[in-house]
Each structure stands twice: as structure tokens, then as C-alpha cells.
Amino acid sequence: xxxxxxxxxxxxVRLLIVDDDPLVRAGxxxxxxxxxxxxxxxEGADGGEAAELVDRLRPDVVLMDIRMPVMDGLxxxxxxxxxxxxxxxxxxxxxxxxxxxxxxxxxxxxGFVLKDTPPAQIVDSVRRVAAGxxxxxxxxxxxxxxxxxxxxxxxxxxxxxRARQRIALLADREREVAxxxxxxxxxxxxxxxxxxxxxxxxxxxxxxxxxxDFNNRVQIALxxxxxxxxxxxxxxxxx
Numbered sequence: 001x002x003x004x005x006x007x008x009x010x011x012x013v014r015l016l017i018v019d020d021d022p023l024v025r026a027g028x029x030x031x032x033x034x035x036x037x038x039x040x041x042x043e044g045a046d047g048g049e050a051a052e053l054v055d056r057l058r059p060d061v062v063l064m065d066i067r068m069p070v071m072d073g074l075x076x077x078x079x080x081x082x083x084x085x086x087x088x089x090x091x092x093x094x095x096x097x098x099x100x101x102x103x104x105x106x107x108x109x110x111g112f113v114l115k116d117t118p119p120a121q122i123v124d125s126v127r128r129v130a131a132g133x134x135x136x137x138x139x140x141x142x143x144x145x146x147x148x149x150x151x152x153x154x155x156x157x158x159x160x161x162r163a164r165q166r167i168a169l170l171a172d173r174e175r176e177v178a179x180x181x182x183x184x185x186x187x188x189x190x191x192x193x194x195x196x197x198x199x200x201x202x203x204x205x206x207x208x209x210x211x212x213d214f215n216n217r218v219q220i221a222l223x224x225x226x227x228x229x230x231x232x233x234x235x236x237x238x239x
Contacts, residue, residue: 012039013130016059018076019092020045020068024115028063031119038126047076054080054087060130064109065092066100074100074107081108081215088129106222108215111135163226166212174211177204181217182224 015038019025025043032038041057044050048071050062062080066073077089091104091112101112110129113122125135170178173194180190187201194201208220224230 010037012037013061013126014039014041014057014059015126016040016042016044016050016053016057016062016087018044018047018050018053018062018068018073019065021065024065024092028122032063032123032126035123035127038123047071047073050076050080059087061126062087062089063092063113063126064089066104066112067093072100074104077104077109078107086215088132090125090129090135105218108219110216111218159226160228163223164228166223167227167229169211170208174204174208177201178208178220178224179229181205181208182221182230184221 015032017025017028017032017040019028022045025045029040029043033040041059042053044053046068047064050064050071053059054062064073064077073091077091080086080089086108089104089109091101091109092115093101093112094115104112111125113125113135117125128135167175167178176194177190180193185193187198187205190196191198191201196204205217205220208214209216212219212223214220214223
């Protein structure tokens with residue numbers, strides 16, 4: 001009896017780096033290029049180059065600086081994530097809760113990393129995003145959501161009302177899952193809290209994303225926050 005053929009190794013993550021600082025690009029290339037499972041397919045110096053590079057190089061993940069001349073990373077992220085075949089995007093920044101980072105997340109970026117993040121964590125972030133896992137910790141998500149509240153009472157009230165109207169479109173179980181996502185819980189933690197299988201939780205999350213045309217779980221968390229549901233612990237328990 002012949003032994004089964006060994007499984008082929010997974011394809012390396014195709015990574016595009018876009019940053020206007022050549023020293024930053026060189027440093028990122030050095031630290032990320034040493035990972036066996038990451039293939040740096042190209043570099044860009046401006047957000048305006050990103051679309052052409054993505055078309056030509058077909059990266060899985062774009063590591064995008066948020067402050068660049070001509071076209072910044074925010075505009076480039078919004079343009080790329082509006083495509084049906086969009087790569088995942090991680091924005092690079094020097095700020096923990098920059099308003100532009102928040103806008104990038106709302107546009108569909110999978111998360112952000114600080115430029116002074118230890119190299120191993122940046123490598124891990126690229127891997128996680130390629131696997132469909134946002135790279136925002138619950139603490140960072142809360143920080144961003146606090147920034148999302150904005151300074152204007154009328155603006156906050158309008159955003160809250162729109163969010164509540166959207167939340168009303170969810171079935172009860174979907175709402176419970178959405179609130180749990182907003183609290184930063186993993187699929188396994190949500191499954192245990194709601195007495196569901198992990199596969200069912202994944203299905204529920206996918207339905208919520210599709211219903212609102214969202215790109216990632218962070219956008220669900222922001223919606224739940226805007227609707228004022230993150231103090232509602234009842235949304236994470238069994239019904």
C-alpha cells in the first residue's frame with residue numbers, strides 16, 4: 001500500500017509594502033523578508049501607486065503607511081477596499097488612536113500596526129490578516145471606538161440612531177453574536193457563551209458581514225458601539 005503523498009506547504013503570503021519613507025520600506029523589507037511564509041512582491045512610495053501595483057502584483061496583504069504625499073494611505077485604502085477582489089490592508093501609523101486610522105478601519109482595513117511595533121509582532125500581524133483575523137486587540141478597539149464618539153453631540157446622536165436602525169435588521173441570535181464581537185470575544189469564546197458550535201458562530205458572523213456589506217469584525221464592533229450596545233451584557237448570554 002502506497003503511503004499518501006505529503007501535503008504541499010501553504011502558499012506564502014504575498015505582501016505589498018507602501019510607504020513614502022525609503023528607510024521604513026527597507027526596514028520592513030528586512031524584517032518581513034526573513035519569514036519563510038511571507039513573500040514581499042513589491043514596494044510603493046505613494047498611495048497613488050497602490051492600485052497599479054495591486055493590479056500587477058496581486059498581493060494578499062498591503063502594508064500601507066497612512067501619511068503620504070499625493071495620495072495618502074486613507075484614500076488608497078478606501079479605493080482598494082471598494083474593489084470586489086480587494087487585498088487585505090493593514091495601515092501603518094505612529095498614533096494609537098488617530099482619526100485617520102479609525103476612518104481606514106471603517107473603510108475596511110483589517111487593522112493597524114504602529115511603526116515602533118516589535119518586528120515579530122508585525123510579521124505575526126501580516127500572517128493573521130492573511131488568515132482573515134483582524135489585528136486589533138480588544139483594548140485598541142475600545143480606544144478607537146472611544147475616538148469614534150467624536151466631539152459633536154448631534155453627530156453622535158445621528159450616528160447612534162443610524163446604527164440602531166441597522167442593528168434592528170438583525171435576528172436575535174445575530175444581535176447576540178454582534179454584541180459579543182463588539183466586546184472583542186473570539187469565535188470560541190462566543191460559542192461557549194451562547195452554547196453554539198464554533199462553525200455556527202462563524203456562519204452568524206459571515207451573515208452579519210454580508211447583511212451590512214462589511215469587510216471585517218472591527219466594523220461590526222464599531223456598529224455595536226455606535227448603537228450603544230456594549231454596556232448590554234445581556235447580548236452575550238444565552239437566550
